Amino acid sequence: MITIPKHIQELIPYKAGKPIEELAREKGLTKIVKLASNENPLGPSPKALEAIIKYSADVNRYTNPSAYKLVNAISKKYDQPPQKIITGSGSDSLLQYIVTAFSDDDDEILTSHGTFIGWYVNADKYARKSKLVLLNNYHVDIAGLADNITTKTKIIYLANPNNPTGTMFTKNEFDNFLLKVPKNILVILDEAYTIYAEDNPDYPDGLKYDLENLIVLRTMSKAYGLAGIRIGFAIGPEYLIKALYKVKLPFEPNLLAQEAAIAALDDNDFIIRSKELNKKSLEMMRKKFDELKIKYVPTSANFYLILFQNEEYAEEFNEECLNSGLIVRPLKSFGINNGIRINSGTIEETIFALEVIEKVHLKLLKKYSTVFTINKFKKKHYEASFLRNQR
Ligand SMILES: Cc1ncc(COP(=O)(O)O)c(C=O)c1O
Incomplete structure (x- = not known):
């Protein structure tokens, strides 16, 4: 029997947003909307898609370990010397x-x-x-x-x-x-x-x-819509980037990810459309949260953190949303036990999500028949709950 180091035994693995197919299997649902992983609801950049198809015949070849073409594309786009750039699988x-x-x-x-x-x-x-x-x-x-x-x-x-x-x-x-x-x-x-x-x-x-x-x-997992192909990059001083190359797996990121990224970096129109949609969807959410008196944290990203009176409520809210085909992200593993994260969607997805949220919230409010008090969420209570959950 092999002994597994204690810190690995105790490691709590990364818990991702629930996949759509998994929920479909579990609940037998046909309509499912996933707003749980801060992905781009528009799909991938069309230019990236074209590149993936174009280069798919080349996947018998290993990649260039320094991702030469992609690094140069990033260098050009962000006006940074190539020596300061490294790319990876996300x-x-x-x-x-x-x-x-x-x-x-x-x-x-x-x-x-x-x-x-x-x-x-x-x-x-x-x-x-x-x-x-x-x-x-x-x-x-x-x-x-x-x-x-x-x-x-x-x-x-x-x-x-x-x-x-x-x-x-x-x-x-x-x-x-x-x-x-x-x-x-x-x-x-x-x-x-x-x-x-x-x-x-x-x-x-x-x-x-x-x-x-x-x-x-x-x-490039978020606004560029490339979460599934795994592509990210780091920019920093040359001596640190050199050290990162020493530990990086040599052929990462994969060939299609590199080509998709090069094409996506050039797709400004897609970024503009993505930002516009994000704004619209978040605004629809904000209005509905205000109407329902759901507490939310003002956002600078493509998602909202919404807060409920306690962990039990948030857990039940999540379960009920899943039952209705809406995948959101409960935040216990992030240390915010009473929180749920929901990202922006297409207009249709947003309408569906807000209908589910309204239905679930009104049902739970009735069940708990507890008056929602904003004060509960003031700093003291919040800090106390974090202290209890100190990692
Ligand atoms: C703050 C932050 N950093 C990094 C990542 C990971 O992104 P990637 O898909 O490139 O691994 C995420 C994804 O959710 C994130 O929210």
Whole structure:
């Protein structure tokens, strides 16, 4: 019998949004709408689709390990030298390489409660000690993070906008934070949702910073609609990118992902349409949440975090939505037990989702017959619940 290391035995694996086929199998439903994984409801960029078809006959060949063509396309688009760029099978893969390449057993990793679960999983995989700072009114407490730096801190992970809260920190806040971070601490700025936030003049574009201790991560899983093909990239100083190449699997990302990404990067029209649809869908949701008095956190991304009175209510809400063919994302595994995340959809999907949400919420309100008190969600209660669930 092989002994499995304790930290692997105890590892809670990444829990993704429920797949559509799985729900169809379980419940025998024919109409299912999935708004659980922050995917692009428009599908993939049409230019990417064309490229996938065009290059599918070449998959007998290995890829170029440095993804030469794609790196150059990224270099051109973002005006960054190719030496500062590395690509991977989604930014999640790059997060793993970052933990592998830049942290040792005794190093401490600093991040926020209620941030991207993929980061927690990657840190836990390597048994890294994570120090988590509480969210402040559902915002990453970037000043609080700086205050929690110790001599053991090696990496600070930030997602901006943050998943699953949808909130962002401003350029001013980020600049003040950077002033307090010593240069021997690596800052990971995960900008998975940057395209949805970039029009806000207060949003800090990570690529505008050229620092020896900063790596910016981007994914093509969201606005570019390429989640299933797995493609992401990191931009940072050359000496750090070189180290990442040493630990990266040589033929990742796959050939079709590389070609799809090159084509998608050039598809501005698709990005414009995606952003417009996102705005419309979120606005429809916001109006309905207001009408139903469902508490939500103002978002800078392509999803809303909605909050219920307690974990039990959120769990039941999720189950009832599934029964009606709507897949949303319960957030217990992110540390927000009373939260549900729902991303924007097509107009038709949004109408369906809001009908289900209204029906389920009214049914549960009756069942619980509890008056919804906004005060319940004020900071004190929220912090207490996080402390109870401290990882
Ligand atoms: C903040 C954040 N970072 C990274 C990722 C992972 O993206 P990818 O599909 O590129 O692995 C996600 C996906 O949900 C995310 O929300």
